[in-house]
Amino acid sequence: MLKYPRLIIDLKKLEHNIKELKSFCGKDSIDVAGVIKGFNGSLDMALKYDEMGLPIIASSRLEHLEPLKGKVKAKLMTIRIPMLSEISDVIRITDISLNSEIEVLKALNKEALKQDKTHDVILMKDLGDLREGFWDEHEIIEAALLVENELSNLNLLGIGTNLGCYGSIVPTVDKLNELVYVAEKIEDKIGRKLQYISGGATSSLPRLFEGNMPKRINMLRVGEAIIFPEVIKDDWNCDASFMEKEVFKLQTEVVEIKIKPSYPVGETYIDAFGNKPVYEDIGNRKRALVALGKVDYAFLDKLQLLEEEAFIVGASSDHTIIDITDAKRDIYVGDIIEFGLCYQTLVYLTNSDNVNKVFIK
Numbered sequence: 001m002l003k004y005p006r007l008i009i010d011l012k013k014l015e016h017n018i019k020e021l022k023s024f025c026g027k028d029s030i031d032v033a034g035v036i037k038g039f040n041g042s043l044d045m046a047l048k049y050d051e052m053g054l055p056i057i058a059s060s061r062l063e064h065l066e067p068l069k070g071k072v073k074a075k076l077m078t079i080r081i082p083m084l085s086e087i088s089d090v091i092r093i094t095d096i097s098l099n100s101e102i103e104v105l106k107a108l109n110k111e112a113l114k115q116d117k118t119h120d121v122i123l124m125k126d127l128g129d130l131r132e133g134f135w136d137e138h139e140i141i142e143a144a145l146l147v148e149n150e151l152s153n154l155n156l157l158g159i160g161t162n163l164g165c166y167g168s169i170v171p172t173v174d175k176l177n178e179l180v181y182v183a184e185k186i187e188d189k190i191g192r193k194l195q196y197i198s199g200g201a202t203s204s205l206p207r208l209f210e211g212n213m214p215k216r217i218n219m220l221r222v223g224e225a226i227i228f229p230e231v232i233k234d235d236w237n238c239d240a241s242f243m244e245k246e247v248f249k250l251q252t253e254v255v256e257i258k259i260k261p262s263y264p265v266g267e268t269y270i271d272a273f274g275n276k277p278v279y280e281d282i283g284n285r286k287r288a289l290v291a292l293g294k295v296d297y298a299f300l301d302k303l304q305l306l307e308e309e310a311f312i313v314g315a316s317s318d319h320t321i322i323d324i325t326d327a328k329r330d331i332y333v334g335d336i337i338e339f340g341l342c343y344q345t346l347v348y349l350t351n352s353d354n355v356n357k358v359f360i361k
């Protein structure tokens, strides 16, 4: 029997969401690159992206893509600007990379020649979010011309942008039109159309819901919306009810049940993380201690307790404390308490060896 904590992953819901998002974007002739970094590239999940027919599977980490090599029809794309120290793996493992440095492009070309390959590149334009991408318009045009005319083992597949990550910039119609404008300038200079204009991630989906996506945008790189379609409504107020919520559930085991004071007894100073929390005295309370903690999910305030009339009290590295004084059901040592997740907690949970993954097929 698999131990707890368990992360329950509903592959049927995942399949449904991939299929629905693919056809939703397909109506506007947009290809979806399925981004698998949010669940640490879990192979069982990643293979679904291929089975459902997404043309590209993408991640920021080559470790997530390598196991897929030779197993999938989809092209593999690395979406973090390559490190110079990983160039040979980028060429060996992936078909496409996102780029913003001429030095890296030259290194990719040299390595592609060595491995006798043609590698596709998408040049990134920073439109104000201030993470990756060429800032200067002339510089990205120059890079495009270099790839097109001189780096013979690279293929200039298109250009792209990333928004809403560092600078929390919204992919408005204007922003995306800026990208199309740069793309068309490049097309003028190289005398052909670019295959892809990659217009962002989950945060660009509202353009499709509102029907105002610039026509030339024909690729989105989507991670969060497929695994947590909840955010489409919660963050962007668009109706994605055709997608399935709660793809994931976390199950934890109760290791202690006791009635204790709610206010620490003694002289308070700092907790396990060096903080000085504020405690409220609400008298004696019945508390359940479950066996997992901040090391597993990092963000206590982002855990969603699925136990009626109970609430989360606090946590340390390996324990989480739940107030069950008013809980609807009787809870005993060895019982299971469940939580709902979000992107931020999932990234940590899927990266924790303490957490067993169970797939609903």
Ligand SMILES: *Cc1c(COP(=O)(O)O)cnc(C)c1O
Pocket (backbone or CB within 6 Å): 035, 037, 038, 060, 079, 080, 162, 200, 201, 202, 203, 221, 222, 223, 224, 225
């Ligand atoms: C993570 C990432 C994505 C996916 O973002 P979501 O918000 O999860 O859809 C797309 N593009 C790049 C460059 C990324 O780093």
